Amino acid sequence: MAIQSTRNLWRYGQTILGIIFRHPIPGTSIIPILPDGRIVLIRRRDNGRWALPGGMVDWGEDVPKAVKRELMEETGLELVKIQRLVGVYSAPDRDPRIHSICIVVEAQVQGKIEIQDKLEVMEIQAFPIHSLPPEQMSHDHARQLEDYLKGLTTLA
DSSP states (O other), rough: HHHHHHHHHHHHHHHHHHHHSSSSSSEEEEEEEEETSOOEEETTTOOEEOOOOOOOOOOOOOOOHHHHHHHHHHOOOOOOOOOOEEEOOTTTTTTSSSSSEEEEEEEEESSSSOOOOOOEEEEEEEEEEGGGOOOOOOTTTHHHHHHHHOOOOOOO
């Protein structure tokens, strides 16, 4: 009886681990637009590349709340309004750490740019649309920005 119970517990554990580790994780990228039209980017501490602010959606949190939280955590900026959905990016190799599904939004923002999470962010800068950094961006953020600038709504 104890052996059967242990086997059932092990199968249950395997199912839970499979659900946790074999499914993509939802996240967000935010294209923050200041009142003067500049786009705010962060320089990631882990790879030194420019990126859009964003991150994983927490348990019990919806995407708009994750956008607001991540924006504040990484840039110190306040969300005024989510303008539009830019796209959903789900390629298994888009994030080198995990398989994630990234929901990208354009957002009107306001406030003072200030690094809040010094473990993740080493620099923040606002760029005019015609003067975005030329170097390679983190993850697939260059494509996300390109799709945004072309006015696309992408499912990839």
